Amino acid sequence: MEKYDVIIVGGGPAGIFTALELIRENQNLNILLLEKGRSIINRGCPINSSDKKLKCQHCDPCAIVSGWGGAGAFSDGKLTLTTEFGGVLDEYIDKSELESLIDYVDKIYLEFGGPQEVHGDITPEVENIMKKAAAADLKFIPARIRHLGTDNCFNILKDMEVYLRERIDVKTLCAVKKLIVEKGVICGVETADGEVYNSDYVVVCPGREGSDWFSTEVERLNIEVTTNPVDIGVRVECPAIVMKDITDAVYESKLIYYTKSFDDRVRTFCMNPYGEVVVENNSGINTVNGHSYANKKSNNTNFALLVSKNFTKPFRSPIDYGKYVASLANMLGEGVIVQRLGDLLEGRRTTEERLKRGLIEPTLKDATPGDLSLVLPYRFLKDIIEMLEALDKIAPGIYSKHTLLYGVEVKFYSMRLKLSNVLETQIKNLFAAGDGAGVTRGLAQASVSGVMIAREILRRI
Known part of the structure; x- marks a missing residue:
């Protein structure tokens, strides 16, 4: 039975940025990140092979939606640099603070190879589209977007994995079965293989793919939720x-x-x-x-x-x-x-x-x-x-x-937990982040949710 300072469940953007922020601020922390899918370099879908006749093989876990980088690893990698959509974190923190955090995670994506170009500044062309949309009873919300691209997104996430594996413990193909709670306080996790890892702090970032498992655990632990x-x-x-x-x-x-x-x-x-x-x-x-x-x-x-x-x-x-x-x-x-x-x-x-x-x-x-x-x-x-x-x-x-x-x-983002303004559940020191917690719907705010939690854990430690 191993003891860690922090355990992170899920290797999507929320989990990755929780780990990045923790280790960048305190290199002495003993951190474990558990991901039920594969390392990003080992994620591959049979449908994308040279055999074009292949149908879905129903792999378990699915390489498209599970693994390092989460379901967004093979997305087109849009960083939405606005508070208008991509999540509801502005219900937990001030919009000005959220804007600052979005800018912060954007700079980290740039550090790992994100492109410099940003789309979506207000121009006469944009204003003309807004006028036409209004006449058609459409609400048009332009947004500043940094488009990573599916190929660049993969490389950025790969470099993040290499960086973190050198500094924390990362276990892929390691699904979490249950959260261990005693007297209303999180104590650790038990994996599907029966391994038990203890920690004073657990951050659950299940993503959309893990939302079914998380909803089952939430019900078992009587954590209050609303339906999105x-x-x-x-x-x-x-x-x-x-x-x-x-x-x-x-x-x-x-x-x-x-x-x-x-x-x-x-x-x-x-x-x-x-x-x-x-x-x-x-x-x-x-x-x-x-x-x-x-x-x-x-x-x-x-x-x-x-x-x-x-x-x-x-x-x-x-x-x-x-x-x-x-x-x-x-x-x-x-x-x-x-x-x-x-x-x-x-x-x-x-x-x-x-x-x-x-x-x-x-x-x-x-x-x-x-x-x-x-x-x-x-x-x-x-x-x-x-x-x-x-x-x-x-x-x-x-x-x-x-x-x-x-x-x-x-x-699939229909379960939303009752969380504090630092994204802590009703169970002490159990935090929830990202799309699977129902509070974000995209790369930027999912990453921000990880940073928010990491900073609160650092403050408590």
């Missing part, structure tokens, strides 16, 4: 020229719309100019996502359209609901389904022949042509169609019959 909304929708793919005016002006834009039929909130998310649509495995369920690279481009742009739904009592399982909807697509299409917008509007499925006749070449070759109306509830589809109609007013051509819709895209 679940976001369900599609990934849209169109010719890059259609979105060029917007993506040239603001690399990552957030557009929000409240639908006429149901007054539901629909938003764009993770816009990838000249990018690719990809499959993401969530505990055996295939969902869709998007990447863009720093050093290679496609002819298309993709982005998510997500409908946010808050569920009320007695329903308390939004994660299960989201997975159920995604599993319907897997059942019908043996994975991700793709459908042309025109076919959806005509009430027919997309076929291989219709897809080939389309003007857009899909970047996700493994998607099955199908019918999303058999998967997504009517309300969600109606919301998405209305949002596309509104978007067409600022990006003419997006409401084309050839536009591709991939389904489904689901964001």
Whole structure:
């Protein structure tokens, strides 16, 4: 039985930045970081092999969403340098402090090789888009973005892993089974292999992939939670020229719309100019996502359209609901389904022949042509169609019959713990950070949450 000063559960950005801040401020600390996935250099998906016929092998753990760097390791690596979205940390600290912390973690990403260029400053072009959006009943939120790129993001996280392995204990392929608590105080963790590690401080950063495990532990330990909304929708793919005016002006834009039929909130998310649509495995369920690279481009742009739904009592399982909807697509299409917008509007499925006749070449070759109306509830589809109609007013051509819709895209961040302003749970010295704790939704604020916790632990030590 080993004793550590601090144990960190999860090697995503929240866990990494907890460790970085701790060790940079106090090199004498004995720190253990446990990650259920692999080292970043050993993360590889069979689908990306030379055998293009391979389908998802349901690897355990999944190399795409688990391992050093978390699910964001193979994302397009956008650092959102704003407090407007990417998390709710401004509910725990002042916005001015959050802005300062975002700037702080941004500088650390630069130290490890992040690019100097920042997108999204307010220009006359941006102001013109904002004016057009307002006329279309869209709220346009430009944001300053540092785009790392999927390839650069991988290298940055690899260098961070090398740096930390030289200074702390890192155990990969080591899942945590349970948190050990005595008399309301955290004492350590027990791994799936039966190993027990003790510590006065434990930081849990499970990410979205570990949210199911964490919710089970939270229930067992009677930690108070609230239910976040679940976001369900599609990934849209169109010719890059259609979105060029917007993506040239603001690399990552957030557009929000409240639908006429149901007054539901629909938003764009993770816009990838000249990018690719990809499959993401969530505990055996295939969902869709998007990447863009720093050093290679496609002819298309993709982005998510997500409908946010808050569920009320007695329903308390939004994660299960989201997975159920995604599993319907897997059942019908043996994975991700793709459908042309025109076919959806005509009430027919997309076929291989219709897809080939389309003007857009899909970047996700493994998607099955199908019918999303058999998967997504009517309300969600109606919301998405209305949002596309509104978007067409600022990006003419997006409401084309050839536009591709991939389904489904689901964001699993539905459990939010009751936390103090230093992100401590009701259990003394047990902290929770990142997307899995329900307080962040992106690289920048997830990293900030780790720094916040590290500084509080350093103060207590």
